[in-house]
Amino acid sequence: MAKYDYDLFTIGAGSGGVRASRVAASHGAKVAVAEEYRVGGTCVIRGCVPKKLLVYGAHFAEDLKDAKRFGWDVPDRCDFSWATLRDNVFEEVDRINSVYRETLTNHGAEIIDERAEVVGPHEVKLASGKTVTAKYILIATGATPHVPQCPGHELGITSNEAFHLDDVPKRILIAGAGYIANEFAGIFNEFGSTVTLINRTDVILRNYDHQIRDRLLQISMMKGIDFKFHAEFRGIEKTKNGCLSVSMTGHEDVEVDCVMFATGRVPNTGRLGLDKAGVTVDDKGAVVVDDWSKTDVDSIYAIGDVTNRMQLTPIAIREGQAFADTVFNDDPHQVDYENVPAAVFSHPPIAGVGMTESKAKETLGSVKVYTSDFRPMKNVLANRNERGLYKMICDGENGKIVGLHMIGPEAPEILQAAAVAVKAGLTKQAFDDTVALHPSMAEELVLMK
Template sequence: MPDYDYDLFVIGAGSGGTRASRVAAAHGARVAVAEEYRVGGTCVIRGCVPKKLLVYGSHFAEDLKDAKRFGWDVPDRCAFSWPTLRDNVMAEVDRINGAYTATLENNGVEIINARAVVTGPNSLRLGDGREVTAKTILVAVGAHPAIPECPGHEHGITSNEVFDLPDIPKRILIAGAGYIANEFAGIFHQFGAHVTLINRSKEILRGYDLAIRDRLLQISMMKGLEFRFDATFRGIEKHDDGCLTVSMSGHEPITVDLVLFATGRVPNTHGLGLESAGVAINDRGAICVDADNRSTCPSIFAVGDVTDRIQLTPIAIREGQAFADTFFGGKPTRIDYDCVPSAVFSHPPMAGVGLTETQARQKLGTVRVYTADFRPMKNVLAGRDERALYKMVCHGETDRIVGIHMIGPDVPEMMQVAAVAVKAGLTKADFDATVALHPTMAEELVLLR
């Protein structure tokens, strides 16, 4: 048998790579993980964790206004310090980074703070020039923000740089209409910026239920966010005063203080040397893998966003766990990608699981749809006109719930339990038979008509 330096070498210490490394080491494998930036990956360092903290911070803008209706003596203008929030968020990121690092070290994983590239089916070269070998290689390098090809694109930023801004821009243009674009649109709007979103199509948040995303669009426009559809970048011109003028198809140019690209994410396979081992890459730049996360090279595997299956942190974690259990723990495991819940932390947030109404009609033919369209109790007393919308999609013949979709305060917190019900194959009758928990917004789920 060949003598390898490691049983498993992992490239990338994000959510998937960290989980795979820790679990494989716990199963007794000799494991090393190479990370050229910081342990924790996109989610912890520059993604969902710090972004969710910004969402929490931005909600105080509306909460302070609403507080007056609840008897609190709140000044008309409350001072907000972006540097305070930014620095506190980054301090929390540092804490989590330290916790991830300690977890790996405590499990005997060797952390190599350097870039690693594949040089063959069982070999790698590190950033310092050192060559190492491994019986198995796992690629878990994630993805990076896509940047449109247009003159002046270097003047824009991506979600990676948002957390380092010195201050909040007065005018911001966000390119894109997916979850990243809508989340940062809500954040910056609540912090006082005028936000314009441009999108090359007529739709926002494709893949989510039409009625839910239409409600978000209506509420966003009511709040003062501006949308420009059928707009494609033509160029960005930077002026002497630092302002940026963006030209686009179908619309007049617009001058702003910041341009944020939120136009999707691209797998980080460029320059990894995967071709040296015969690893197949698809036209999106993602590593092609089978149900066991194995690439076209038998000794090289991949998990997480670099495979471009479902770009969600919990998916990467489950894939990393399944990989380690299968190949180092003697417990063959495969991931079920059906009924994966997701959320958009917009203002207000939305969440969904299972088939949308359109998808259900195309797949099942006959469906029944139940809804609740209401003003949450807090909004009523606060004098806000925003309405929540809950939607349940059922198979027309069996009554089985095939999808639940919601928009309104705190719906991501409810969706996890709703997802269990959909995954379990419960019916509308099962929800109807459950006594409502009153007064809550969640009770509307068992009162849908």
């Protein structure tokens, strides 16, 4: 008889957990996946997928205005239905959720629709009270929004709830300066909200190149988003008229209809029982793992945002793939975290890969920087005074490209291909030798001076 009920028991059916479970099952393992909410995790259910659909919907506000300059008879006022967009987004989320479930079951993995917690190195207890055993346990529970603990914080929402609003808030205050804050600031601004963004410092998107993030700040302010820096919550109160009065340091009180916290995400390890199995978590609650995603308990692994290594969906997927191949297919390999491309789907979007200019100067010393600061052709005809900026950072000794950063229409789509060149270690000369594809925005990549 088998020593364990399962070869692998995965807790959490997000992108990483689904990939690891599917691949392990395809390698012949007996797999179970426990998920207390819906299969797909943050990205599919309440994160990048529905958010990107809102970004598409929001961008029509600018596209409709620009259309007049291209000869289209568009009325000055176009009605927008938040409920229609919201419900259609939910419909797409439902579809993807079903696809994820089918993917797991078609590969032989069992889905258990209830909460699970670890009670030992090989034991998992389900919410129903049943205890099962597994040779390996994989923690893939992701992360959850951080909420600042100020008086009245319960009156605010996070990105989780933003998708379920009854209507677009007339006035919204967003706390934070990372990608979630800037993306939702752009979305609600395009939908007609008066948007105020507050941050504890005066820097947005601190991990991105300073010229790129400064350009986004400039354009966002031009679009009407109000930034209040060096501001921390004192408290939130509900007024007699049903609005929210927000008091903060360094600025006067603000009255809004909605407060949204976008102040980072924390690993989702609460009530998982990891201490019972001897699994170590750090001071932020992240599961501590080695380069193979293994905890200090040989039978327990962890991947994705719950480890707080790099909170990106494609990274969680790669970690899940590497874990399954290593443990269940005798094909040991690790995830390479160098030159990982990332994007912010703001208005306009930004994207980057590799070192920023400041990081390169700090690391390499000798650095050459090339830029292209241009007004996209579409913006010119539309009379939209909004410029794109592409930036290439090279090692001053050998011309190797160590960083590529951009802001402008379709920047993430363009960067994905260019990131291959950075990952491959190509030089600026390789770009110079490539004929421009004209007329396009992407041609600026091979024309930078």
